Amino acid sequence: MKISNEKKLELFYEMLRIRRVQERIEALYMNDEMKTPVHLCIGQEAISVGFCSLLQKEDYISSNHRGHGHYLAKGGDLNALIAELHCKTGGCSKGFGGSMHLIDVSVGHLGSSAIVGGGIPIGTGLGLSSKMKGSKNVSMIFFGDGAADEGVLYESLNFAMLKKLPVIYVLENNQWSVCSHVSARKAGENIFHKAPSDLLFSSKIDGNDILSVYEIAKQVVERARNGFGPSFIECETYRILGHAGSLSQDPKGYRDQEEIEQWKKKCPVINFQTILIQDQILTTSILSEMEQRISYEIDVAFSNAKESPLPTKEDLYTYIFCE
């Protein structure tokens, strides 16, 4: 597939941005100003970015506890994200949600669930609403290999196939659910790779290769948008840092350092950067410009977050029921 240089730079920029945001959060986390359990997606940026780059603003995504990347890639407001991590009123959920409950209605992100698998049927329902309204919006669901253990996936996929819903199921198989390896939980490959292709388009790809992700994403988004029904894409990837919080908080000994090192070599951001430089699409000056822009943006987000007021005792009772 031909991807323009411009597009490639765009994709790279988005990945780099998400990476830097995550790194900053990690670096500052032990200061205890972000009092909410963060789940960083370092190593998995290509998936959010590749898939979301094919979506329109009106398309939906459904996200999970490890959702910063999905949120940013879909166009969620960085300031509102960082403020939410600080549990401030300027946060996207006004401090009620924290890191695991992000939302940006303006870009089709209608809230992420911290119940593993919980977002799968919700994303399916967003697809149904699209279909019922006769709109062309597609719904994309991000979930992990842990979520793929849950029966709700089977139920949701069946329903999406049955009704030919415009839903894209993106399984981010990062090999681990907390300290539990996928092989301790899953017998063989996910069975849905065997679904008949007229019911479900399915593929397993290298989730760390942004170009592969982009390519498949283009295919499945087109399918969904044109009424060809759901897709199920498994992206092999890896969570480089700990399950939650800063790396220093991750329990030791559940995975080999060797494994981590191997995956670090497959870093989606650095590898793409190398290719882009080799291909002379990215220059060091563009890169440093990007870095500066991102760094500035992050500085601003953190300082805005700090200035944003804390919710008060009284605020607690604001959202009992919606009028």
Added chain:
Amino acid sequence: MKISNEKKLELFYEMLRIRRVQERIEALYMNDEMKTPVHLCIGQEAISVGFCSLLQKEDYISSNHRGHGHYLAKGGDLNALIAELHCKTGGCSKGFGGSMHLIDVSVGHLGSSAIVGGGIPIGTGLGLSSKMKGSKNVSMIFFGDGAADEGVLYESLNFAMLKKLPVIYVLENNQWSVCSHVSARKAGENIFHKAPSDLLFSSKIDGNDILSVYEIAKQVVERARNGFGPSFIECETYRILGHAGSLSQDPKGYRDQEEIEQWKKKCPVINFQTILIQDQILTTSILSEMEQRISYEIDVAFSNAKESPLPTKEDLYTYIFCE
């Protein structure tokens, strides 16, 4: 596969017996002496009989709301069944369970669930207990096409494959869940037919042909007993009568009379009877002897049931907690 004539007669007798029991229940149901919602398995007898005929007394079964056939085929006490339908103390659940909650601990039937799909993980756990105890007992789970919609099947099968449990999943696809056809609920074939054979032995068979059922049952029970793990067998069949109660109570118009007539021609009992007579294995005199024996046994069961005392008000508080 060679099946002895004796065995064939045994299988036939069991099927005939279950059929006649069901017919009697149906015939008497409108008298309102059996005040519990019965779900008859007329047309599906070959499945219970074929599968259970390979089981030992110590093996487990897990059953559902349509469970009379499973119960009898596994060796459950007929008197206790009929008394339970009359909600009497002589019932297998002492009148606390009714038709949907049968049990006969002495033959490895540890209670049926009326929550569709509810028995699937329980049967899986029985298989786990077998494995943990190092016994050779296998666990066989009967469930319908409706139950196959539930995510708990996906979760249970995954676990059984992961731990190579001695569990046999028997899907009785009788095409309908109440008034809902399988095509209104299920996209394509059940996906688990595509599972790798080293993880899951799978097959789809004619569930109305007792010899096919027996053959496959022999295979999967041997596999399970010898540590080769779980199987998933889908039996195509049909519920000839209504979903619940007597045929006269079934809502009209949800299925074609034509469809019913077609399936009646595939009657597992009559067709097997014809073959056995053709092959001169069954004679009319053996047949009428069988009929008499069964009829007598059923008479006794009904008259015992009528004589069995009703539970009293005080009995209600007997089973709050187990000591």
Added chain:
Amino acid sequence: MPWSKIKPIENEPDFCSEKIKDCRRISYHEAVREGVYQALEQDPNVFVMGQGVDDPSGMFGATKNLHQKFGKERVFDTPLAETALTGMAVGAALGGMRPIYFHNRPDFLYLAMDQIVNHASKWYFMFGGKVSVPLVIWTCIGRGWGSAAQHSQALQGLFMHIPGIKLVMPSTCFDAKGLMLSAVKDNNPVIIMDHRFNFKQNGIVPDYMYTVPIGKGIIRKNGRDVTVIAVSHLVTDSFYVAQELMSEKIDVEVIDPRTLRPLDEEIILESVAKTGRVVIVDNGWKTAGVTAEISAMIVEKAFKFLKAPIGRVACPDLPTPAGYTLEDAYYIGKPEIKEAILKVYSYRG
């Protein structure tokens, strides 16, 4: 939003009134169905889903033939997959639809608890009010006929505990329609916990659209001696007991809270201030259920008026048995209500 056109009616006609014989009386299932029908007609975003909603019996008649009128896209049968389908309804609601999800028994809601409680009930609060989930879950308590433990549970006590869900329990045809319309109009998840015994009734139901407000109880009979608060079909039973007791010169006030969350505390407390004697009647389990909450609330807020212990008439803390003799012992009705009233009435501290 087409919903804003509907006028709420605060009071329904007198309960079991003999006066209004000229009004239209329809059956309970027709009342529910009319509410759903008018909702579907009013708002293209409303849709109906559930196992068997399009089958010949149509959910005890409540959804009968709606698919023929509104199409199979808007009134559809579902796979047996209560978890995913509930989540799906939540998602559809977030996408701007207004699903009405029918279950023929509350027992099956246990399979959907994660989506109901972890998701639907929390979404509005958890995201700081940014979105809400306008979802109606309708379900109908089974009783009698050997339904047994897994097909007869009355789960209002359980759901009353959950913040973020409105909980509705109609007891008349009028309310069944009006509360259905209120529920569909509401921007929050609403559970309507109906009861098969309600389906025996005919009642006065205007043919136009109207809503009965969620959060407002109603006095079904005025009285000075004892306050009875009863839910669902037990309102009728309590009403008849109250009428019976008039001959014994005991003047019972019967309150139908109609919705359990929000609960109309005012109507209860006012009555307690008058009578000082209370019986609470609920067809669910006793412990930590509806009778517990209403009793505790009264003690907190109207202690000084109380002249007797608060009577709690509820099902015993046991699964429902199958056998009819056991069912007889298990379920509550007029005799238990009467006994409790007499006990509370005659209490001298």
Added chain:
Amino acid sequence: MPWSKIKPIENEPDFCSEKIKDCRRISYHEAVREGVYQALEQDPNVFVMGQGVDDPSGMFGATKNLHQKFGKERVFDTPLAETALTGMAVGAALGGMRPIYFHNRPDFLYLAMDQIVNHASKWYFMFGGKVSVPLVIWTCIGRGWGSAAQHSQALQGLFMHIPGIKLVMPSTCFDAKGLMLSAVKDNNPVIIMDHRFNFKQNGIVPDYMYTVPIGKGIIRKNGRDVTVIAVSHLVTDSFYVAQELMSEKIDVEVIDPRTLRPLDEEIILESVAKTGRVVIVDNGWKTAGVTAEISAMIVEKAFKFLKAPIGRVACPDLPTPAGYTLEDAYYIGKPEIKEAILKVYSYRG
């Protein structure tokens, strides 16, 4: 059955006693773990399952390294499939095993509700006592640190409503071990609802096997003026408040019911007969929860002793917010307990 060898101990050493300094003190997680360890050692049918039970942190330490001692067959990690795994545990229990199923949060139990309530809790009754389900479900309420609405629910109010399940809430290291052993020994499904705040404690724990009876509460502090009934970590908070109030000459009795079903009504009613003033303290939602039930029970059975409205200190009927300032407003603790006691104490009718 090897279980019959264990001796129950009715009373544990004085709460926070200074006297018994020579006894062994261990941490809370060690206490839970020791109970599980000894159960595994005692009975080959006992096994441990749950997400992360064999990981380096080992369920807050409660199952740490048990797989190394007892093997990966008896202590095993599970897929994220709470529905099926619960059913699996039920099945294994029916097959003669004694599973202990660990969850690090009660929030995930919603996914298992069908198997817990429709199956485990009903099996014994539904089959006329023919079989029972000896299953322990252990779970630990999260609090603080922005865990938010889906990771911090205290579900005892919900499970207290369900017949057929024993519900255990320890508050001391001694009880954590003794109640764990009782739960594993019990032939019924038992839910142990623990709390992360309990894990801060060290306490006196004998190294031998002992059981604390399910259904027996304990008085943590004697008093004459006000009865406080508190669960889980709030027992400790209440105890400290009670000590504080001694300086104000208010003599508070603190009762720790230890188990909510069966509930030790006797110990509560005796205390109420003495004090006539009651505060109930629970970290779950207020409406139709633990405080509701205990209050209603007292009103039913000890009305004549009551001198004041029963105080209910519980979390507001809201999902848990993430933000720490909101959490501060949301959660209850010493100040709320104190305020409630003072209000009840000073009430003059």
